[in-house]
Amino acid sequence: MPRITENIRKEVKDIVYNFFAEECEVDLDRITDTTKIIKELGGDSLMFLELIEIFKKKYHLDIELKTIGKYAVKHPVETIGQLINMQLLIIEHENKILELAK
Amino acid sequence: MSEEKKTAFIFPAFAHEYPDDLFGGSGDFEQIFYLFLKQASSEVDLDLNNFNSVLNNFLEDEVRTQYITYLYSCSLSKYFKKKGISPCFTAGYSMGIYSSLFHSEVTSFNAGLLLIRSAYHAIKSITGDGNFGMCSVIGLSRKDITELIQSHELEVGITNQNSQYAFVLSGTLKDIMILTDIAKAEGALHTHLLKVMLPYHSTILNETKESFSEFINTIHFNPPSTSIISLIDQRIVHEPEDLKKEVINNLFTPLNWYKTQLELQNAGVNLFIECGFGNGLVKNARFIDGDFKFYSALDYLRK
Numbered sequence: 001m002p003r004i005t006e007n008i009r010k011e012v013k014d015i016v017y018n019f020f021a022e023e024c025e026v027d028l029d030r031i032t033d034t035t036k037i038i039k040e041l042g043g044d045s046l047m048f049l050e051l052i053e054i055f056k057k058k059y060h061l062d063i064e065l066k067t068i069g070k071y072a073v074k075h076p077v078e079t080i081g082q083l084i085n086m087q088l089l090i091i092e093h094e095n096k097i098l099e100l101a102k
Numbered sequence: 103m104s105e106e107k108k109t110a111f112i113f114p115a116f117a118h119e120y121p122d123d124l125f126g127g128s129g130d131f132e133q134i135f136y137l138f139l140k141q142a143s144s145e146v147d148l149d150l151n152n153f154n155s156v157l158n159n160f161l162e163d164e165v166r167t168q169y170i171t172y173l174y175s176c177s178l179s180k181y182f183k184k185k186g187i188s189p190c191f192t193a194g195y196s197m198g199i200y201s202s203l204f205h206s207e208v209t210s211f212n213a214g215l216l217l218i219r220s221a222y223h224a225i226k227s228i229t230g231d232g233n234f235g236m237c238s239v240i241g242l243s244r245k246d247i248t249e250l251i252q253s254h255e256l257e258v259g260i261t262n263q264n265s266q267y268a269f270v271l272s273g274t275l276k277d278i279m280i281l282t283d284i285a286k287a288e289g290a291l292h293t294h295l296l297k298v299m300l301p302y303h304s305t306i307l308n309e310t311k312e313s314f315s316e317f318i319n320t321i322h323f324n325p326p327s328t329s330i331i332s333l334i335d336q337r338i339v340h341e342p343e344d345l346k347k348e349v350i351n352n353l354f355t356p357l358n359w360y361k362t363q364l365e366l367q368n369a370g371v372n373l374f375i376e377c378g379f380g381n382g383l384v385k386n387a388r389f390i391d392g393d394f395k396f397y398s399a400l401d402y403l404r405k
Binding site for chain 2: 045046048049050052053064065066067068069070072073
């Protein structure tokens, strides 16, 4: 369970930006923290799942997908910035992320 | 080992949308498609001649979308053969089984159309005007979903597994809708109601066996020229009589695409080509571990 450093924050942001630029075939400079993932980029839940898998592998996270799903029900993600924040919380809290939702 | 020995053609069942560039710029492929379209319209449905990919027609019609997907897949199959591209395995994803039979020269193009029509009528004779449906659930395990079904006593069953955490379910429409709601509350990352109104691969359709068997026994099946893998139990089906059973059981037996892809990988396949309109299986493959490439047919042709 790593502490979130500036390095990790930047790494997560870079991964998320590059991932959506490639998957949605848009220029990187068109993406900002306020970009809406589904409405503006045409993203989908499979992409969300793929990102989770990328971060699970990269940071060796111990978290069940359904825990993330339960968290997302209470904290829906619409924008790139919200997604980055959620990924940072997942990295920091893993399965305990649900305790934050209470 | 040559590339041919490592390739599998996967034939999907339905179209959800048509690609902008339907034929990847190939006049030969287009010509084959329209010849098959003409043949299909005279064999099973005159209206097929009105196919128009720009208008997205037939996507809402459960049997016509199967005909169109089948004849598009068969056109790809013929075009690939013409270009000398042959797989060592074929698999029919769900109702894509008929295209797989065509590619492996088990049944003729026309016989495949008749099989689709007969299967559809057999299913409709069981479901009548009842309301049925299918959905996908992503993010829960098989155990989680099974517990939800049992605890809520839903008339729903898992009818395909696409990856470790991606499932397809069939059942009564009412219970399918209840399931999508409770699955989300349980932590599913995504649920989606499929655009079909019949419970394919569900035990609800057990009674199709008799009438569909009778019809299948009127169709000649050849031994496969290319190995066909079963999505039901992942064995290679060699004998025409076993292939007939496979086609019959396909209507009412749950499938497992995840296990099938893994089995093909174990058999040395490292190149998968999705021979249909879309790239659903290509996207799904991101969640299956292994050293392989997975292309849609059009992307592969553009390479």
